[in-house]
Amino acid sequence: MVTVLVTGGTGYVGGWAIAGVLERGYDVRTTVRSLGRADAVRAAVGADGRLEFAVADLLRDDGWDAAMEGVDYVLHVASPLGDENAKDADALIVPARDGALRVLRAATRAGVKRVVMTSAANAASPASYAEDGVTDETLWTVDDPKLPAYRRSKTLAEKAVWDFMATYDGPTELTTVLPGAVLGPILSADTVGTTRIVQRMLAGTMPGTPRIGLEVVDVRDLVDLHVRAMLAPEAAGERFLGTGEFVWMREIAAALKDALGAQAAKVPTRELPNFVVRLASLTDPSLRALTISLGRRNRHTTAKAERLLGWKARPAAQTVVECAESLLSHGVAG
Template sequence: MKKVLVTGGTGFVGLQVILQLLNKGYDVRTTIRKESGQKRILKVLQANDAKNLSKLSFIKADLSSDDNWIEAMQDCDGVFSVASPVFFDKPKNELDAIRPALDGTMRILKAANESGVKRVVMTSNFGAVGFSKKSGVTTEDDWTDENQPGLSIYEKSKLLAEKAAWNYANKSDVNLELVTVNPVAIFGSALNAHVSGSFDLLKNLLSGKVSWIPNLPLNVVDVRDVADIQIRAMETPEAAGQRFIASADGQISMREIVSLIQQRRPQVASKVSSKKLPDWIMNIAALFNETAKEGKLMKSMNRNVSNQKAKRILGWEPLSNNETTVLSAVDSLIKYNEF
């Protein structure tokens, strides 16, 4: 792989992928939705001591339009499909979220196949893997049931988009290799104020919006590890046709995160609640409230998640553990005054 395209270069994960690719000497082209994105990306990369900035180029392309995708992939060996449809307001119904996700995914894959791209590494989501498994060990062989009660519209859109991607890639007349990376909740250090949706959990804790803390176990991953896995998935021949869960070892609960912030970042913990929410209250609330229903699903799903496949096939080892991943995310929120 000599030259690659990264979609969604202004995003939390996309920026980290570009930084690591440039530091490894790749020729990188990235898509931007607006011209202002180019200045924003260059400013962030310069601030983070990126190497080989002369090897970075830009092209305007949007997941909602066919324009420029063939041009974007010209002469590219691989494509990192990182971008997701942007919602400025929560979609009122499933189709408003699912259709853009499906259309955007197919637009990228079809353009890649037509352009002769060898491999596409697609950023999927753990929501496509482990939200229906209740026990045992969750691996890349598992799939979430699209009709799972409590499954959010966002998770369902990522699930259906990945299924559509595999259906397309497995067609006899399609010549590209597909790899998907399925991250759990992404934290870690942000390169700028643009962070992942997972950070909302920390923002709500730090701002005091969460009054009662549920007994909720979580799997987390550092954004640097997500980017590292994606690049290894592009470079490793054996990765073709595979899914890879991106997760730190083990798990961390919401209550453990609260204790971690209070003990290690006491200067921002004044509004962090220590009150524990009993399970029975969440179960009752889930009968009437959509957010509580999603929380109940998060609590009931299996959190014994295996990251062994990425270690075995890609030679990957986590750069960060659960505690440092969470604390570096908190530090980013402090740095950018984001709560």
């Protein structure tokens, strides 16, 4: 049997990656920082006997060689926890970069066939999000201290692994996947992940919608892209954008209102002027990373993934509505 290692089994994307790989008939090993979460992960993904656990932390070397033993493929979807609003950007950048290299080095020592690493579309974006046009995987984000630490961390972590592979001479291959805004259903109330933006809209904690455009990709489609990139011979040594349909926040709000009726009564419909968001960000750290995206018009193309891997993302409205329905059904919508 083929064994796939999924890093970060307690995470939002990690949980769906486990479920998706098991569904396709492969054995899965997943890394957790503590075995205390193993039962919760099993319950969330509906695992049978083909799921096992390895204790490993992206911040430490211990455990990674054991985690890679007997593994054929690695889906490195985990990312170290960090404060996106920290004044010291290295608090986010260094763990992301070093964690990615830690996984890749262990995989090459074990002779794993291929590592598929999750990066981000903002690692392939122009200096200004306000620029018109469509960009592809050939573009690399230029590192700039003025950029949000999260965006810098994703860019620098991906660059670090490609630099490592440029000096590596062995059988292990590398592929990176660059998703947009990952939404969709949740597997458990304990793992809300990046769906918090929909959660906040349902709860009415946002006074209005900022003028921000998201390239919404369903978490299930993202996992499908990872698996395709894992198996396709032509995916070796390639970057693949995994963004979805570009929608403004106000369009997400409208989709929720239309589909959910009274359950979306608190969803804001008013679009906030940019200056209001910028003023609010002076006192609300959670808004600071958003200001660079106000009025964003740049988009990414997934033509490469569609052409080489046969991948296609579902409509954004379907994803956000099913995300909201899942949050409601799990009792964590507000």
